[in-house]
Amino acid sequence: MTMGHEVRYRVSGGRRLHGTVFIQGAKNAVLPMIGASLMAATGRTVLRNVPIIEDVRRAVELARAVGAKAELHEAERTLVIDASRLDSPVLPADIASRFRGSFLFVPALLHRLGEAVIEGVGGCNLGSRNLDFHYNGFKRLGATVTEQMDGGGNGIIHIKAGDMRGGTLYCDTPSHTGTENLIMAAALARGTTLIKNAALEPEVLDHIALLQAMGARISGGGTGFITVEGVDGLSAVEHTVMPDRIDAGVFVMAAAITGGELNLVGASLEHLGVAADKLEQMGVEFHQQGAVLQVRRERPLRPINVITDEYPGFATDLQSPIMAVSCLADGPSYIYERIFDGRFKLAGELRKMGADIEVNGNRAKVNGPRPLRGAEVQAHDLRCGSALVLAGLAAEGETTITSAYYLDRGHAHTAERLSQLGAEIVRETV
Numbered sequence: 001m002t003m004g005h006e007v008r009y010r011v012s013g014g015r016r017l018h019g020t021v022f023i024q025g026a027k028n029a030v031l032p033m034i035g036a037s038l039m040a041a042t043g044r045t046v047l048r049n050v051p052i053i054e055d056v057r058r059a060v061e062l063a064r065a066v067g068a069k070a071e072l073h074e075a076e077r078t079l080v081i082d083a084s085r086l087d088s089p090v091l092p093a094d095i096a097s098r099f100r101g102s103f104l105f106v107p108a109l110l111h112r113l114g115e116a117v118i119e120g121v122g123g124c125n126l127g128s129r130n131l132d133f134h135y136n137g138f139k140r141l142g143a144t145v146t147e148q149m150d151g152g153g154n155g156i157i158h159i160k161a162g163d164m165r166g167g168t169l170y171c172d173t174p175s176h177t178g179t180e181n182l183i184m185a186a187a188l189a190r191g192t193t194l195i196k197n198a199a200l201e202p203e204v205l206d207h208i209a210l211l212q213a214m215g216a217r218i219s220g221g222g223t224g225f226i227t228v229e230g231v232d233g234l235s236a237v238e239h240t241v242m243p244d245r246i247d248a249g250v251f252v253m254a255a256a257i258t259g260g261e262l263n264l265v266g267a268s269l270e271h272l273g274v275a276a277d278k279l280e281q282m283g284v285e286f287h288q289q290g291a292v293l294q295v296r297r298e299r300p301l302r303p304i305n306v307i308t309d310e311y312p313g314f315a316t317d318l319q320s321p322i323m324a325v326s327c328l329a330d331g332p333s334y335i336y337e338r339i340f341d342g343r344f345k346l347a348g349e350l351r352k353m354g355a356d357i358e359v360n361g362n363r364a365k366v367n368g369p370r371p372l373r374g375a376e377v378q379a380h381d382l383r384c385g386s387a388l389v390l391a392g393l394a395a396e397g398e399t400t401i402t403s404a405y406y407l408d409r410g411h412a413h414t415a416e417r418l419s420q421l422g423a424e425i426v427r428e429t430v
Ligand SMILES: CC(=O)N[C@H]1[C@@H](OP(=O)(O)OP(=O)(O)OC[C@H]2O[C@@H](n3ccc(=O)[nH]c3=O)[C@H](O)[C@@H]2O)O[C@H](CO)[C@@H](O)[C@@H]1O
Pocket: 027, 028, 031, 100, 101, 128, 129, 130, 131, 132, 133, 134, 135, 173, 174, 175, 176, 177, 178, 316, 317, 339, 340, 341
């Protein structure tokens, strides 16, 4: 995951955070949007409020690998994509295996080039992460899916478009990227498609809004039943990416774990779903003032009971961060991870910092309060990384977080933004 250099963060804890922070654009909205932009056969798509994160850099590389012109203007947080000439259906492993969002390029390749070849799909290693809902949906629309082994024993997936016609599709559980991929595949198929048990996440709705602006005919977003009437083509448009609710949740928890007070520009209480209620129960006070969310924590942290679920349930991507906060809560906290079966590697790292956490399958009990002390710890995945930053902010002494490419996959300018709030944190490449 580190590609030549190792990224690490050093955090010195014990400072209360104060001030104003800008919430980045949403990773899980911009990635499907980059996939959608490849469906426009003419013109240039302009995406604004793009988070400057490693996953976006990889997506830009991947868009270029299939023939698109893609320019990321980092200072302007704007991505311009001209997909008028795509010339390769291959998603090369050296780029695609580094982020999950690479699979969101498949519908565009099917419609524009008639096939997609996937040499590797990446993303955080969170246990089993199947793609059967995607494959089954593509097949129901008329595609064929085959797997071959390359010389090194790695599977290469070939998807051929065939005559793509609308049909009835479903997700066994409301998959986030599954819903986005099936909507895109149906948008340019002939006739009407119904997707049952579709995901309700705000990023899925933002993605639908972009596709509608491009000319797609989609209804039912946010209901669990999505209907797509196929159209002949989609046009390039300009769209502003919604704020990242997971980035917002992490900054709420930065205020919570340090006993600070922050103004989060662009954060929405509604988008936090049940996470907002759980954080309130822990002692966080919220004041939504238009598009600015004010948060502070003055009272001692109370323990919490968390069950992860699809939106508007408690987001699995905030489960690791709240595990870090609950280490300092006044009593035992209980966490039940229902979405992924391998998302507790964090517990071992927090133990190195003095935490007392018992893990049993997908359930964890965090015995708080335990003072945290600085240690050398490893980010095993993106949210493990953000949780360790939070723990470092509250720990006595210095915490070094290694394998921090994972953190950079999903959070922009972490050290700069936290430093502006009074934290002592540096990012290093070694
Ligand atoms: C790029 C992106 O948007 N990533 C997000 C997306 O991941 P992603 O879209 O991969 O997550 P899904 O919603 O698809 O996965 C949820 C669960 O469904 C299972 N499943 C999914 C698809 C499938 O075909 N078969 C299957 O069994 C997965 O193994 C997992 O247990 O949603 C997750 C859950 O909110 C978030 O943690 C990720 O940050």
